[in-house]
Amino acid sequence: MVGKEVVLKTLVVEDSKVTLKAICAYLENMGIHPLTAETGKDALEIYRREHPDIILLDGRLPDIDGFDVAREIRATEKKKDWSAIIFLTSMTKDEDLARGIEVGGDDYLMKPVSEIVLKAKVNAMRRLVEMQRELIAATHKLNQLNKELQQLSATDGLTGLSNRRMFDELSRREWRRCERAQKPFSLVMVDVDHFKSYNDTYGHQAGDECLKSIALQMQRAAPRASDVVARYGGEEFVFVLGETDIDGAKWVANLLRQRVSDLKIANEASPLHHVTVSCGVASVVPGEGKALESLLQSADDALYQAKQQGRNRVLGTEYGQMGSEAVS
Numbered sequence: 001m002v003g004k005e006v007v008l009k010t011l012v013v014e015d016s017k018v019t020l021k022a023i024c025a026y027l028e029n030m031g032i033h034p035l036t037a038e039t040g041k042d043a044l045e046i047y048r049r050e051h052p053d054i055i056l057l058d059g060r061l062p063d064i065d066g067f068d069v070a071r072e073i074r075a076t077e078k079k080k081d082w083s084a085i086i087f088l089t090s091m092t093k094d095e096d097l098a099r100g101i102e103v104g105g106d107d108y109l110m111k112p113v114s115e116i117v118l119k120a121k122v123n124a125m126r127r128l129v130e131m132q133r134e135l136i137a138a139t140h141k142l143n144q145l146n147k148e149l150q151q152l153s154a155t156d157g158l159t160g161l162s163n164r165r166m167f168d169e170l171s172r173r174e175w176r177r178c179e180r181a182q183k184p185f186s187l188v189m190v191d192v193d194h195f196k197s198y199n200d201t202y203g204h205q206a207g208d209e210c211l212k213s214i215a216l217q218m219q220r221a222a223p224r225a226s227d228v229v230a231r232y233g234g235e236e237f238v239f240v241l242g243e244t245d246i247d248g249a250k251w252v253a254n255l256l257r258q259r260v261s262d263l264k265i266a267n268e269a270s271p272l273h274h275v276t277v278s279c280g281v282a283s284v285v286p287g288e289g290k291a292l293e294s295l296l297q298s299a300d301d302a303l304y305q306a307k308q309q310g311r312n313r314v315l316g317t318e319y320g321q322m323g324s325e326a327v328s
Helices: 017-029 040-050 066-076 094-102 115-154 164-181 195-202 204-221 246-263 292-308
Strands: 010-013 035-037 054-058 084-089 107-110 185-192 228-233 236-242 277-284 314-318 321-325
Touching: 010 017, 010 040, 017 115, 035 040, 040 054, 040 066, 054 066, 054 115, 066 084, 066 094, 084 094, 084 115, 107 115, 164 185, 164 228, 164 236, 164 292, 185 195, 185 204, 185 246, 185 292, 195 204, 204 228, 204 236, 204 246, 236 246, 246 277, 246 314, 277 292, 292 314
Parallel strands: 010 035, 010 054, 054 084, 084 107, 277 314
Antiparallel strands: 185 236, 185 277, 228 236, 314 321
């Protein structure tokens, strides 16, 4: 916007045809082709449709008082649609001038209108409009940058999943929601089998690509908007599944396990010669005496047992009872 002249959309509201014609001629001499209205009702309709930058508004109109028109505009406008209001008036009392400012007017033009004074005031309003537009653009850009910064602070840079910090926040939020609703809450801890050997054999770049492929399958395995999929650290991932019992969580875990296996990402360190994952599942209905940290530890313990029992499998626990679903 800087250095560019703003093309002003201008509305002239005046019931005197002589005055209206004169003002429109002055504006056209400035390169402005104005919108016109002779009543307050027409002025409001044009305002809502066109959102003019400047409104030259007669203080006295045949239907709706010009002050009431200004009040209505100020009550309904949005920041991005702000209009500069210049009252056209023959009233000279201080009380009338104060009233115009009170209802939202920005300036006055005394009748009969001078072309020189009109030009000066319109140019002054032009500068205000430019500043308003630049401020809106800067605010929009700042908001966008803030959103991007928030996204970056909540996202794992490699996989695009929620990071550990966001997992902590969202898991607590979902825990509280399930506690209020007395619905089951489940966690699935996921670990890539033989991943250190994979990195040693194929290199860290291949390891990164492997993790990204697994992250994509995790997102596909838990499509609900309320489900949280996060990178917990290194080659560990986690599902947060609200309103999901142990069987539902095991189903999600096994779906992921099968999809990762189906990728057939070569890994000579694995007995199956391709990349697989192990999953530990824990589920509980949140309530008094139960803690999210304890459930997380239960899921981690189940994951450890899955690794100990041969990997590429899902083990689940509920209320401290360990149960397994071995898969090959």
